[in-house]
Amino acid sequence: MRFSIPGEVLEALQRLNDAGHEAYLVGGCVRDDYLGIPPYDFDICTSAYPDEIINCFLHEKRIEVGKVHGTIGVILNNIQIEITTYRKDGPYPDNRHPEYISFTRSLAEDLKRRDFTMNALAWHPSSGIIDLFGGREDCDRGIIRCIGSPAMRFSEDALRILRALRFASTFSFCVEKAAAFAMYEKKDLLKHISAERIASELNKLMVGARPADVFFQFPRILFEVLPLLEPMYHCPQRSVFHSYDVWEHTLRALDKTPSELAVRWAILLHDSGKPHTVTYDPDGTTHFRGHQRVSVRIARETMKALKQSKTLTDEVCLLVAHHDDRIGPDNLLSWISKLGSESFFKLMQVQRADLLAHAPHVAERVDNHDALVNRAEELINSGACLTLNDLNIDGRTLIENGFQPGPFLGETLNHLLDRVVNGFEKNDKQTLLSLAIKRLEEYNKRNNNINL
Template sequence: MRQESIRLPRDAMWLLQTLHAAGHSAYVVGGGVRDSLLGRQPGDWDICTSARPDQMKMLFADQQLILTGERHGTVGVVLHGKPYEITTYRLDGAYLDHRHPENVRFVSELAADLARRDFTINAMAYAPGEGVIDLYGGRKDLNAGIIRCVGEPSARFAEDALRILRALRFAARLEFTLDEQTAAAALSARDTLQSVSAERIYAELDGLLSVPGAGHVLAQYGQILAGAVPEVGPCIGCTQPGRWHCYDVWNHTAAAVGALDLRGQDTRGARILCWAAFLHDIAKPLCRSVGPDGAAHFKGHNQRGAVVARTILRRLKAPGYLIEGATGLIAIHDAPVPVGDVAILKCLNRYGAIFLRRLCTLKYADLDAHACTPDVAARRQDVEVFEKRMSELARTGCYTMRQLAVNGADLMEAGMPAGPKVGQMLHALLTAVMEGRLSNERNALLAEAERLAHRSE
C-alpha cells in the first residue's frame, strides 16, 4: 500500500507516540484524515487505539482528562487547551432507538472499528510509518466527490438516523453527491429522523445551510430533507407563474439559499439569513390559488410563512434570536421597498439599519432565484436604490429619539411635567423631523414642543 504523509499537530503526534511506546496500536481517524487528503485544515484530530479506557487514564494521568464518554470507550485528553478524543476500537451493539447503541464491545483490531463508521470518507485511519489505512475505498470516493455508506446503507441509517442528515451536510460542505444506494436508503429511512432529538436535527441543518454547497444539496435531496422538516414536502413540485419564476417553490428556495451573499455578515446575521432563505416561501403551498388567467398566486404567504417558520424553528429548539430574526425577515421579504426619504427614515425607525441590510441581502438572493425577466430586473434595481439611500440615511439621518437634539430632561426643564406625555412629545418631534417639517436643532425642537403643548391645552 502506498504510504502517504499527513502533517500532524505536535500534540496529536505526542499522543500517538505515547500510546505506541506503551505497546498499543493507535491512529488518527475520521475527519482529520479526510480533510488532510482534501488539502483542508482539519478542525479536530480524533484518535482510535487498542488501549482500553483504564489504560488511557493511567497513561495520561498527568494531563487534564475528560471522562464523559468513558462508558463508550472515549477519553478526552486536554493538551495546551485543546481536547483530543481518544477512543478504544469498538463494535456497537444493537440500535433500538435509531440513534444510540445499547452497548459497545471493545475490540483489539482497527479493521473492526473502521467497519462500524458511517461513510467511507470518514473510515480512514493514519499513523506515521504506516500511511493511510483505507479499507473501504474512502480515497477513491474523495477523488470522485461521493458520499457512500460503509457497508449496507440501510443498515447504517437504521443504526443512527442522524446519519441521513450528516450525509447531506457532508455533501453540502464538500460539494459532493450521494451515491445512488446511499441516496435511496436515506430516502427510504427519512421518517426515522422523527426519532432524533430536535437539537441534533437543528445542529445538522444549521451546519448544512451555512456552507456554499447548501443550495445544490437542497435542490437534489429535498425529498430526503422532508423527513426532518415535513413542511418541505408540499413545496416540491409546487409550480409558480412564469412571468416571475423559472422554478417550482422548492427549487426556487434552493436557488435562493445558494445565491445568498453573506460577505460582511457576522455569525448571527449569517445564520439568520440562511434560515430565512431556507424558510422564506415555506407557506406558499398553503396560500396557493389560481386566478382567472390560470396563473398561480400566493396571497399572504409572507405573513403566513413567518408563522409557519416560527413553528418549525420552535420545534427544532432554535435560539430565540434566530427565531425572531428569521421570522421578521420572512414576514416582509416580498413586500415592496419604501420609496423616498420620509418612508425610508420611518422604515429605519421601525426596523433598524441592521435588519434592513439583512432584508436587502435576502431580497437579492430571492430575486436572483427568479426568472431573468425585465420585471425581476426592475425589482432588483428598486432594492439597490433603496439599500444605497437607506445606508446614507442610516449614517446622516435622524430616525430614533436618541438622535434628537433634545431629550426628556430638556422638555421637563422647559416646563413639561413628567409622565407619558414626555414620550409622546418626543415621538411627535421625531415624526416631524423625519417628515422634514422640522429641523433637528435644539431651539427649533423646544419651540415646537411649546407650541404643541399649548395647542393641546
C-alpha cells in the same frame, strides 16, 4: 498532514505510543486535511482501553464522563483532546444509539463501524494516512459512500441520512447511488431523532456551499423533517412575474443567498404560506394574497418544532414578514431605523435573492436593488440619524424642560426620531426641543380636560 498539527495533539499521540499503544488521528480532521481544508478539531482513536488512557495522563486534568463509551478528554496546555478506545458497536434498537459497545484492539474494527468512507481515514506521523475503505478515492471523486451496507448504516443511526446531505452541501459532493436509494428507503426512521440533532444538521447544511442543489435532489427527505414545507412542492405560480412553481422559485432564490443562516432559513420559508392562500382567476392566473402573514406563522411553527433558538427564530420571522415589503429611496432611512442596520441588510439579501428567482424581466431590477443597498451604506457611513442615540436631544434634556420620567417621555423621543428619519424635521436640538415642548403642552392640556 498538509496543515500543522498542534504540538499538544502530537504529544498525546506520542505518550500513547510510548506506553505501547496504537494511536491515530481519525475522522473529520484527517478528511478535512486531505481535502485541503484546515482542520480545527483533532480526535484520537487508540488501542488503549480507558483505564490505560488515564494511566498515560495521570498528572493532567481529564474529563471522564464519556469513559463508559471509551472516551477520555485530556487537557494539555488548555487544549482539550478527545481520546477514544477502538470499539465495536452492538445493535441499534432505537435507530440512533448502539445497545452496547465492546472495546477492541483492532483499528480496522473501529473504522468499519463508521458512517462514510471519507470519515474512516486515520493518520499517524510515521505511517501517514490509513485508508481501508477507499475514502481518499471517494474524496477525489466527490462521492459520499457508506461503509458496508447503506441500509444497515442508516438503520443503525438515521441521523446519518441528514449527515450525508450536510456533507453533500458542505463539500459539493454527490451521494453514491446505493446510499441515496437507502436514504429514501429509511427516511421514516428520522422520526426517532431528536429535534435538536435534526436542527444542528440542517443548520450546518444550510450554510454549506450548495443547499439548494441538495434540496432539489432530496426534497422528500427534507419534507420528512420539515413537513410544513411539503405543500410548496409543485405549487403553481402562473403569472407574468414568475417562471417557476413555488418550490423551484424557493430553491433558485436559496441558491442566490450568501452563507448566512438566518437569511437562508428566511428564504426557505418566505413563500411557505403560498399554497394555503392561492386563488385562481378564470384564465388560471394565480394570486397569493396574505401569504406573508401565513408564511410567518409557518416559519415560527417550523423553527419551534426544531427547537431553534429564540434569537434565530425571531430573526427569521422578521425577514419573512418583510420579504415582500417595498423599500425605496423615499423610505430607506425609515427602514434602516426600524430594523437596525444588521437586520436591514439581511432583509435586502433576502429581497435580492427573491428578486433574482422571479421571471427574467423582473430579475433585471436587481441593479436598482443593488444601488439602493449602496445608498444605504452611504447613509450609514455619513452618520445619518437612525436611532435614538443619533438624536441631538435626549431624555435628560426633556426632563430639564418639564417632562416627567415615564412612558410619555419615551413616546416623545420616538416621535422625534420618526420625524427626523422621515425627513419632516432636521436633527437640530433647538428644533426638536420646541417640538417636544409643544407636544408636552398638548398632552397636559388633554389630561387637564379629562380631569375636569
